[in-house]
Amino acid sequence: MSLSLVLPGLSSAIMIVFVVSVLRRYFLRRKLHFLFWGVGLAMFGSASLAEIWFAALGWSAPLFFVWYLFGAALNAGWIGHGTLLLLVRKRWVHVLTALLVVGSLAAGGLMLQVMPKLEASSFERSVPISEQYREIMPPISEGATVRLTTPFFNIYGLVTLVGGALLSAWLFLRKQVLPNRVIGNVLIAAGALSIGLASTATRLGYGQYLYLGELVAAVLMYVGFTAAAAPATEAERAEALATQPG
Amino acid sequence: VSDPTEPAPPRRPPGRRESRIPGDSWIYRRALPVLLLLMGVVTIGLILTAAGVLLGVIPWR
Numbered sequence: 001m002s003l004s005l006v007l008p009g010l011s012s013a014i015m016i017v018f019v020v021s022v023l024r025r026y027f028l029r030r031k032l033h034f035l036f037w038g039v040g041l042a043m044f045g046s047a048s049l050a051e052i053w054f055a056a057l058g059w060s061a062p063l064f065f066v067w068y069l070f071g072a073a074l075n076a077g078w079i080g081h082g083t084l085l086l087l088v089r090k091r092w093v094h095v096l097t098a099l100l101v102v103g104s105l106a107a108g109g110l111m112l113q114v115m116p117k118l119e120a121s122s123f124e125r126s127v128p129i130s131e132q133y134r135e136i137m138p139p140i141s142e143g144a145t146v147r148l149t150t151p152f153f154n155i156y157g158l159v160t161l162v163g164g165a166l167l168s169a170w171l172f173l174r175k176q177v178l179p180n181r182v183i184g185n186v187l188i189a190a191g192a193l194s195i196g197l198a199s200t201a202t203r204l205g206y207g208q209y210l211y212l213g214e215l216v217a218a219v220l221m222y223v224g225f226t227a228a229a230a231p232a233t234e235a236e237r238a239e240a241l242a243t244q245p246g
Numbered sequence: 247v248s249d250p251t252e253p254a255p256p257r258r259p260p261g262r263r264e265s266r267i268p269g270d271s272w273i274y275r276r277a278l279p280v281l282l283l284l285m286g287v288v289t290i291g292l293i294l295t296a297a298g299v300l301l302g303v304i305p306w307r
Contacts, residue, residue: 151300155293162289166282173278176267186278189285196292203299 004128007211008051014218015045018225025229032097033085040078044195047071048214051129059123061115064136067129069111072199073150074104076157076192083164100156107153110146117143130207150203158196165189165224184228191220 019042026034050067053060081100084093114137122135138144169185172178198213267274298304 148300151296155296158289158292158296162285166286166289169278170282173267173274173282176269176274178265179267179274180265182267182274182278186281186285189282193285193288193292197288200292200295204295204304 004055007215008048011214011218012048018222033082036082040075043070043075054129058125077153080157080160084160107149114144130202130210161192162189181228184224187220187224191217
């Protein structure tokens with residue numbers, strides 16, 4: 001079994017558990033940040049599932065749409081926006097929420113425009129999609145303007161997700177409280193940086209590290225989220241036990 | 247990520263007391279602040295790279 005199948009397979013399995021865990025919290029507590037995290041993580045997971053398909057079954061145009069739009073362009077922005085919604089409770093954040101949703105729809109529209117121009121004949125099943133998408137997609141000058149949107153979403157996601165996690169970790173550290181949340185936020189930041197580094201390398205032509213970066217990110221962010229969300233007081237533990245089903 | 251800005255109530259009943267970071271821990275006093283700083287630097291580097299690609303300073307393949 002090839003690494004092109006194993007690495008996304010492991011990432012997808014972790015992401016499915018992660019998404020279920022986050023969305024379950026959203027349905028229990030109705031906090032918007034859980035919804036944005038859940039949607040962003042589901043985008044991440046769906047891109048990993050698309051990678052499995054490419055390695056196991058071959059080319060699929062709809063899954064390339066999913067892989068590029070959700071995996072390369074949008075997921076970091078949505079996860080990061082969830083962090084912003086948690087940390088900043090001001091009205092202007094809802095303006096950013098609207099901009100993110102409208103920007104994501106616009107990116108989806110640009111992606112639809114490029115679909116008829118894809119060069120599917122150059123696809124090779126044995127090569128990871130991250131190493132060959134540049135040959136499949138036309139350049140920006142020939143209609144792939146969706147590629148221009150990815151740096152905006154990724155810079156926004158990096159600033160909000162990594163910045164938010166580092167800020168949270170630093171503030172808890174300075175207050176000398178809640179060590180689980182310090183460690184959890186450090187792991188979340190490290191996971192986000194892992195995928196950020198791998199994505200940047202992919203855009204610069206080194207796509208062979210993307211699947212590994214995704215797996216490291218999935219593991220670190222899930223462990224970090226679990227650590228940060230763990231009950232920190234006796235009362236929280238009792239509350240968590242009381243809300244567990246069964 | 248969890249809300250660090252939420253103000254803590256001045257006095258808590260025993261069951262709600264927050265767990266505290268051990269004051270003599272080398273990891274929390276030395277290693278983690280350095281790690282946070284390093285990750286901040288890497289983040290800025292990634293943002294500058296993405297901005298460089300967007301502005302055409304760094305070649306985009």
